[in-house]
Structures are given as structure tokens and as C-alpha cells.
Amino acid sequence: MSDTRPIGIFDSGIGGLTVLRAIHELLPAESIVYLGDTARVPYGTKSKETIIKYSVNNARFLLSQGVKMIVVACNTASAHALDDVVRLTDYPVIGVVEGGVIAALKKASVAIGVIGTEATIRSNKYPSEINRLHPGTKVISKACPLFVALAEEGWTDNEVAHAVTKEYLQEFKGKIDALVLGCTHYPPLKGVIQSVLGDGVRLIDSAEETARIVGERLTGLGLRANGSTRGKISLAVTDSPERSLEVGRRLLGENLEISGVTLVDII
Amino acid sequence: MSDTRPIGIFDSGIGGLTVLRAIHELLPAESIVYLGDTARVPYGTKSKETIIKYSVNNARFLLSQGVKMIVVACNTASAHALDDVVRLTDYPVIGVVEGGVIAALKKASVAIGVIGTEATIRSNKYPSEINRLHPGTKVISKACPLFVALAEEGWTDNEVAHAVTKEYLQEFKGKIDALVLGCTHYPPLKGVIQSVLGDGVRLIDSAEETARIVGERLTGLGLRANGSTRGKISLAVTDSPERSLEVGRRLLGENLEISGVTLVDII
Numbered sequence: 001m002s003d004t005r006p007i008g009i010f011d012s013g014i015g016g017l018t019v020l021r022a023i024h025e026l027l028p029a030e031s032i033v034y035l036g037d038t039a040r041v042p043y044g045t046k047s048k049e050t051i052i053k054y055s056v057n058n059a060r061f062l063l064s065q066g067v068k069m070i071v072v073a074c075n076t077a078s079a080h081a082l083d084d085v086v087r088l089t090d091y092p093v094i095g096v097v098e099g100g101v102i103a104a105l106k107k108a109s110v111a112i113g114v115i116g117t118e119a120t121i122r123s124n125k126y127p128s129e130i131n132r133l134h135p136g137t138k139v140i141s142k143a144c145p146l147f148v149a150l151a152e153e154g155w156t157d158n159e160v161a162h163a164v165t166k167e168y169l170q171e172f173k174g175k176i177d178a179l180v181l182g183c184t185h186y187p188p189l190k191g192v193i194q195s196v197l198g199d200g201v202r203l204i205d206s207a208e209e210t211a212r213i214v215g216e217r218l219t220g221l222g223l224r225a226n227g228s229t230r231g232k233i234s235l236a237v238t239d240s241p242e243r244s245l246e247v248g249r250r251l252l253g254e255n256l257e258i259s260g261v262t263l264v265d266i267i
Numbered sequence: 268m269s270d271t272r273p274i275g276i277f278d279s280g281i282g283g284l285t286v287l288r289a290i291h292e293l294l295p296a297e298s299i300v301y302l303g304d305t306a307r308v309p310y311g312t313k314s315k316e317t318i319i320k321y322s323v324n325n326a327r328f329l330l331s332q333g334v335k336m337i338v339v340a341c342n343t344a345s346a347h348a349l350d351d352v353v354r355l356t357d358y359p360v361i362g363v364v365e366g367g368v369i370a371a372l373k374k375a376s377v378a379i380g381v382i383g384t385e386a387t388i389r390s391n392k393y394p395s396e397i398n399r400l401h402p403g404t405k406v407i408s409k410a411c412p413l414f415v416a417l418a419e420e421g422w423t424d425n426e427v428a429h430a431v432t433k434e435y436l437q438e439f440k441g442k443i444d445a446l447v448l449g450c451t452h453y454p455p456l457k458g459v460i461q462s463v464l465g466d467g468v469r470l471i472d473s474a475e476e477t478a479r480i481v482g483e484r485l486t487g488l489g490l491r492a493n494g495s496t497r498g499k500i501s502l503a504v505t506d507s508p509e510r511s512l513e514v515g516r517r518l519l520g521e522n523l524e525i526s527g528v529t530l531v532d533i534i
Contacts, residue, residue, distance in 0.1 A: 038313075039307075039313060039317050040306075040307055041312070045308070045419075045510070046305075046306060046506050046507060047506050047507035047510070049506075050306050050506045050507070145416055145419070145420060146413065146416045146417070146420060146422075146427075148416075149412055149413045149415075149416040150413070152312075152412070153412060153413060155413075155434075158434065159430045159434070160413070160427065160430045160431050160434055163426045163427045163430045164427050167422075167425065167426070167427055239313050239314050239316075239317045240313060240314035240317070242314075243312070243314070
């Protein structure tokens with residue numbers, strides 16, 4: 001038995017392509033429909049109500065495409081709107097906070113740092129999930145709004161990237177041994193973040209752990225696509241396919257070829 | 268005769284409050300309805316089609332409030348959607364590009380620099396308007412996407428602000444004698460911009476010139492509110508009044524008291 005229906009992934013923009021890539025690498029037979037809500041990006045500066053409204057909207061689009069699972073690849077949407085998406089469907093719904101929390105708990109022994117958008121940090125989701133799974137864990141979190149702009153600009157190793165990173169992360173130095181990159185836009189900044197914090201701090205990118213959870217959940221529910229045929233990957237955005245392609249290529253490097261993007265009107 | 272209907276102003280967010288302030292200072296008897304589309308901000312990274320769709324939406328809301336004029340306080344919307352807003356109504360519609368262009372031409376004798384969002388610069392609106400009014404004028408323009416994030420973060424005079432400004436404006440040095448701040452978010456960065464470019468460059472903030480044009484147009488059309496009673500100022504946003512108040516206060520300083528903001532659902 002092989003369930004060839006696609007996995008649905010949505011993100012506020014194209015940062016979630018890092019999650020798509022991890023899933024595709026682990027589960028190459030799975031087809032994927034990815035929706036980037038580029039007409040309303042970013043979510044990280046918006047209110048809980050608006051984040052829920054947009055997330056439900058995105059999930060409905062994915063369900064209309066016949067997906068067998070929804071992955072919320074945006075940390076901000078995972079932190080604020082996961083329960084609302086779960087209520088929409090009987091199919092499994094997986095956010096990226098879960099993967100980030102599990103990966104961080106595997107790697108930290110002193111204290112965990114969490115960085116993300118204003119809305120993600122305001123939600124307090126990471127500290128509360130970490131402490132639900134491992135009570136008493138020390139967590140320090142901080143919103144780093146300029147990191148998204150840096151990653152989009154492609155400034156990941158210049159003087160500005162170093163100055164911004166020092167300004168934001170100074171307070172973590174010597175206090176944590178793992179840092180959750182709680183926004184899918186942050187991985188391109190790994191190099192400068194590591195150089196500011198030093199080698200004693202493990203950087204946690206939730207994409208791989210999320211892919212592992214996705215695989216496990218599909219297998220457990222008998223929803224896996226099997227066989228050696230590679231799944232089909234479809235990308236949809238709500239605005240400007242050109243810019244999405246450009247920023248997507250910058251985020252993913254040469255690792256995932258993006259052939260084309262469809263513009264959809266879901267608003 | 269006094270026409271006490273309000274002037275309508277819209278912006279992608281709350282940066283346009285700098286335009287509201289200039290109009291209120293010049294024309295204190297005028298009432299104003301201001302709409303900040305904070306649920307969909309920013310516009311500067313979006314496509315022309317999406318900018319038009321959102322701008323028309325905002326203008327319709329203002330018209331439903333009985334305004335006698337529409338001021339498009341967002342440079343990105345002024346650059347891409349002014350004609351579409353004009354087509355909606357017989358009332359006068361004024362964008363901020365016009366004011367910026369006129370003010371720059373008054374002050375430049377060598378060449379004019381223009382900075383703005385990606386979408387504003389991509390539109391080529393400033394260079395084409397400047398050359399329509401004064402053919403042959405040399406214009407150098409550059410998108411500075413990180414400036415919005417800096418202004419919102421309140422980082423206007425730290426190491427990061429200086430590094431970002433140097434990186435963006437290096438290429439203008441010695442080549443221009445006036446720089447149009449083509450985004451309502453940029454005025455808080457005037458200090459650092461001036462220090463990087465030196466005193467030989469005049470910084471053009473289109474708010475005051477726009478206010479002058481608004482006053483002239485109202486007078487010409489017999490639409491002025493007269494008398495000594497101060498007009499009423501109403502603010503509406505599409506998301507999160509709390510954050511708007513906070514960022515608004517940071518942008519405006521203590522000069523304009525914001526008493527409260529209404530949340531409206533126009534989407």
C-alpha cells in the first residue's frame with residue numbers, strides 16, 4: 001500500500017522551504033504541496049488574531065488540494081495557530097515548534113536560548129513546551145526582528161550581520177549551551193551566530209527534527225508513500241512568484257532546484 | 268463656508284503618521300481619518316498587483332468614512348497605485364511622491380539621490396517624475412530594505428544603524444546634493460544618514476511639502492475647514508492597535524499625542 005496524496009506545507013513566506021527540503025531529503029517518495037503566503041508576509045509582527053486568520057486560510061487551501069497531512073513550517077504560525085489548524089481537519093497537523101523543542105532538549109544540558117520573531121517570543125510557546133517535556137529547564141528567549149531582513153538581503157557575513165548579531169545575542173554569551181533558531185529565515189545566519197556565541201553553543205534548526213516527526217507520524221498512521229519514484233513538489237505563493245524564486249534560491253542555495261512557482265488567490 | 272468633512276490618509280502601516288503630523292500642524296482646523304493597514308504591512312516587498320489591490324481596499328474604507336480628499340501617505344502605494352485610487356473617486360487624491368519630487372528639485376543643483384523600498388525603487392517613479400518636471404536631472408536611486416526594520420526597532424544611532432547606513436549609502440558619497448527619504452519610515456534615521464553623507468547633502472522628507480500641496484488643493488477647490496476649532500483626528504488600523512501605538516509613539520516622539528486607535532476589518 002502506498003498513499004501518494006501530497007503532504008501540505010505552509011509558511012508565511014518562503015523561509016519554510018528549508019523545512020520542505022529536509023522532508024524531501026528524508027522522504028523522497030512523498031509528494032509535497034507548499035504554500036507561501038507572500039502577499040501577507042511577515043506574520044512575526046502581527047497579532048495572534050491575524051496570525052490565526054491567515055493560518056486557517058492557508059490550511060483550507062492545502063486541504064482543497066487533497067493533502068494527507070499539514071505541516072506548519074512557520075514558527076510564528078506554529079506558536080499561535082496550531083490548535084486552530086488542528087480543529088479544521090482529521091488529518092495530522094505538525095508544527096515546527098515541536099521539532100525545535102525535542103532537538104534542543106537532546107542537545108542542551110545547561111540552558112536553552114530561543115530566538116524568533118516578536119510574535120513567536122511573545123507567545124511564550126517554546127519555554128512552555130520545553131518545560132512541559134522537561135520541567136525546570138532554564139530558557140532565555142529574545143526576539144530578533146532584524147534577522148529576517150538580513151537573511152532576505154543576503155547579508156549573512158558582512159559587517160552589518162556581525163553588528164546586528166552581537167547586539168542581539170550578547171546577553172546569551174556564557175549562559176546557554178543550545179540555541180533554537182526559532183524562525184525558518186535564520187539558518188543562513190548560522191555562521192555569524194556561531195562566531196558570536198562561540199563553539200560551546202549548539203545551534204538548533206528544527207527542520208531536520210520536524211522531518212523525522214513527519215516520517216514517524218505518516219508511518220504510524222499508514223499514510224506513507226512508498227516505492228522508488230520521487231514525489232512531485234508543487235510550490236504556490238500568494239504574491240510575486242519572481243521575488244519568491246529569487247529569495248528561495250538565496251535561502252536554499254543550490255541544494256534544491258525550484259523549477260517554477262504558481263500564483264494563487266486565497267485571500 | 269467651512270467644509271468640515273475629514274481628510275482621509277492611508278499608509279501600509281503607521282509610518283504615514285509623519286505625514287498626518289505635518290498636515291495637522293499646517294492645517295489644524297482639518298479633521299483627519301488615518302488608516303494604517305498593519306495586518307498586511309509592509310507593501311515594499313510586494314508586487315504591483317498586490318499593492319494596487321490593498322491600496323484600492325484602503326481607499327474604499329476612507330471613502331466610506333465620508334472623506335473629502337485622499338492622501339496616500341505610503342511611498343510604495345503612491346508609486347504603484349495612485350492612478351487606481353484616482354479612478355475610484357471624484358475627490359482629490361494626493362500621493363507623497365509629488366511632494367518629494369518638488370522639494371528635491373527646489374534643493375538640488377548637482378544630482379538627486381532617492382532611497383526607498385524595493386517596490387518604490389523598482390517602480391522608477393521618482394526618476395521619471397523628476398525628469399518630467401526638470402528634464403535632464405541626474406537621479407541615483409537605491410532600495411534600502413533594512414532601514415524600515417531599524418526604524419521600527421528604534422535603532423537609529425547605534426553601531427548597527429551606522430554600519431547599515433554606510434553599506435547602503437556609500438555609493439552616493441560625493442555624487443548628490445539632495446537625498447529624498449522615499450519612505451515614511453526613514454525620518455528617524457535622518458541623523459545617521461546625515462552623518463554618513465556629510466553636511467553637503469540636503470535630506471528631503473516629503474511630509475511638509477505634501478502638507479503644503481494638500482492645503483493648496485483644498486483651498487483651490489473650496490474644500491477647506493476654517494475657524495479656530497481644532498479638527499478631530501481618528502486613527503484606524505487593520506491589526507494590533509497596541510503595537511501600532513507603541514511604534515507610532517516611537518516614530519512621532521512626543522510631538523503628537525495619540526489617544527487611541529480603532530481596529531477595523533476591511534479585508
